[in-house]
Amino acid sequence: MTVIPEAPHTTRTGAAGGSRPTAAGRMLSVLDAFGPRHRTLSLSEIARRAGLTLPTAHRLVGELVGWGALERDDSGRYSVGLRLLELSALAPRGLELREAAFPHLEDLHQVTRGNIHLGVRDGREVVYIEAIRARGPNPLSSRVGDRWPMHATGTGLVLLAHEDPALQEEVLRSPLERFSPMTVVDPRELRRHLARIRQTGVAVARGQITLPDLAVAVPVRDPAGRVAAAISVVVAADRARPRELACVLTQASRAISRTLGPRP
Amino acid sequence: MTVIPEAPHTTRTGAAGGSRPTAAGRMLSVLDAFGPRHRTLSLSEIARRAGLTLPTAHRLVGELVGWGALERDDSGRYSVGLRLLELSALAPRGLELREAAFPHLEDLHQVTRGNIHLGVRDGREVVYIEAIRARGPNPLSSRVGDRWPMHATGTGLVLLAHEDPALQEEVLRSPLERFSPMTVVDPRELRRHLARIRQTGVAVARGQITLPDLAVAVPVRDPAGRVAAAISVVVAADRARPRELACVLTQASRAISRTLGPRP
Numbered sequence: 001m002t003v004i005p006e007a008p009h010t011t012r013t014g015a016a017g018g019s020r021p022t023a024a025g026r027m028l029s030v031l032d033a034f035g036p037r038h039r040t041l042s043l044s045e046i047a048r049r050a051g052l053t054l055p056t057a058h059r060l061v062g063e064l065v066g067w068g069a070l071e072r073d074d075s076g077r078y079s080v081g082l083r084l085l086e087l088s089a090l091a092p093r094g095l096e097l098r099e100a101a102f103p104h105l106e107d108l109h110q111v112t113r114g115n116i117h118l119g120v121r122d123g124r125e126v127v128y129i130e131a132i133r134a135r136g137p138n139p140l141s142s143r144v145g146d147r148w149p150m151h152a153t154g155t156g157l158v159l160l161a162h163e164d165p166a167l168q169e170e171v172l173r174s175p176l177e178r179f180s181p182m183t184v185v186d187p188r189e190l191r192r193h194l195a196r197i198r199q200t201g202v203a204v205a206r207g208q209i210t211l212p213d214l215a216v217a218v219p220v221r222d223p224a225g226r227v228a229a230a231i232s233v234v235v236a237a238d239r240a241r242p243r244e245l246a247c248v249l250t251q252a253s254r255a256i257s258r259t260l261g262p263r264p
Numbered sequence: 265m266t267v268i269p270e271a272p273h274t275t276r277t278g279a280a281g282g283s284r285p286t287a288a289g290r291m292l293s294v295l296d297a298f299g300p301r302h303r304t305l306s307l308s309e310i311a312r313r314a315g316l317t318l319p320t321a322h323r324l325v326g327e328l329v330g331w332g333a334l335e336r337d338d339s340g341r342y343s344v345g346l347r348l349l350e351l352s353a354l355a356p357r358g359l360e361l362r363e364a365a366f367p368h369l370e371d372l373h374q375v376t377r378g379n380i381h382l383g384v385r386d387g388r389e390v391v392y393i394e395a396i397r398a399r400g401p402n403p404l405s406s407r408v409g410d411r412w413p414m415h416a417t418g419t420g421l422v423l424l425a426h427e428d429p430a431l432q433e434e435v436l437r438s439p440l441e442r443f444s445p446m447t448v449v450d451p452r453e454l455r456r457h458l459a460r461i462r463q464t465g466v467a468v469a470r471g472q473i474t475l476p477d478l479a480v481a482v483p484v485r486d487p488a489g490r491v492a493a494a495i496s497v498v499v500a501a502d503r504a505r506p507r508e509l510a511c512v513l514t515q516a517s518r519a520i521s522r523t524l525g526p527r528p
Binding site for chain 2: 022023024025026027028031034035036039040048060066067068069072079080081082083084085086087088089090091092093094095098102103106120122123127129132133135143144145146147
């Protein structure tokens with residue numbers, strides 16, 4: 001397994017802070033300045049990335065530090081603060097699913113020794129609300145909060161396969177990024193792939209992001225029977241047994257759904 | 265073990281949104297309206313809790329939904345959205361520590377079958393950046409993002425014991441909330457308690473929050489030798505072996521520090 005490139009940081013509202021006319025919007029553009037490749041920023045870097053003047057950035061950063069959204073380190077650089085962790089723990093889609101799923105994801109990790117992901121759809125992307133990384137010298141660097149295009153990951157393919165046909169077509173018609181020579185970016189091939197996932201209940205994705213990896217993913221249904229999330233195991237392709245992985249994943253998925261179900 | 269009350273939601277900037285003069289401040293007061301007991305809110309509830317007029321709340325909520333900080337469900341109620349989860353994953357204090365610690369916390373959980381916490385200090389409180397809950401009918405309901413006064417939890421006592429004397433005195437002089445009849449709220453007794461923690465390197469807290477529980481906690485040091493976090497195990501007091509727990513915790517803490525250390 002090799003370390004994958006960091007998930008592209010997408011801002012659905014556009015990166016240019018200058019295009020945000022409201023004060024509240026400018027504050028959000030300060031937060032948008034931070035990303036996987038920009039975890040700590042100086043004040044002038046924030047101003048530049050957010051498209052703000054230095055005095056405006058200074059005032060907004062001050063408010064955000066006071067509130068706890070940002071923290072200032074000893075060298076005067078800023079990073080995301082713990083108040084946002086606290087707040088994000090209130091996200092119902094993140095928290096309930098994560099708590100229901102965690103023991104079962106832990107079991108999956110113990111049994112398969114692979115990287116485990118719990119993903120939900122957000123817009124046209126999948127966001128990992130839980131990730132357990134395999135131990136070893138080169139674990140896949142997936143993290144909680146990572147965001148990926150749906151066509152490129154096991155969990156994303158499962159979620160896309162069970163979405164409205166309209167949304168599927170919207171994704172298939174959009175530019176599909178290629179992460180490796182194996183990434184399926186042909187809309188017709190993807191459409192067949194999605195049909196097979198619906199039919200079998202399992203997505204098997206080979207080398208979609210990093211060549212030596214194989215991802216197996218299945219849906220997780222809520223008490224109403226809707227697909228609320230997807231779970232996946234990523235292992236090195238040379239030691240992968242996709243059928244066995246699909247069996248343990250399906251078992252885990254059912255256990256999670258039972259935990260999500262209405263209590264007696 | 266019994267289910268503990270939800271951690272009090274503290275807003276260090278005060279709850280009244282009306283006292284926030286700036287537009288950016290009003291946006292933060294919308295986010296402050298959400299808490300452990302207020303995970304989903306209607307627009308009018310947000311306006312009332314944030315001290316805003318309905319039109320102002322409507323406009324700010326619209327911006328926050330567009331950005332992904334809030335989500336609107338089918339019934340028109342709002343909750344915290346996944347964009348905040350994504351952003352909070354960038355918090356260096358949360359992420360690096362969590363990743364370095366996770367395999368060792370998992371081992372602790374397997375060995376002790378208890379609730380495991382990884383906490384860092386934020387202001388005068390401890391925030392759990394990781395929590396693994398014991399399985400069973402009534403696990404302690406600690407969650408990632410939970411925030412507690414330092415005097416009341418094992419991790420908080422460890423962090424407080426290793427803080428500047430000035431901050432210690434500030435905490436000891438402040439009103440100390442009592443969560444159970446066992447919560448130590450007498451400043452002199454607490455001061456002795458903190459000295460013992462510094463001397464032994466271990467905090468043993470009995471029934472500080474819920475009577476039948478015993479927490480054992482130890483510090484986690486960064487490569488510079490500073491206390492960066494604390495880890496704890498919480499088990500039912502009747503089956504607790506504090507010395508053994510202290511041994512495995514110390515072992516895990518050293519392993520985490522080694523992972524945090526400079527790579528060759």
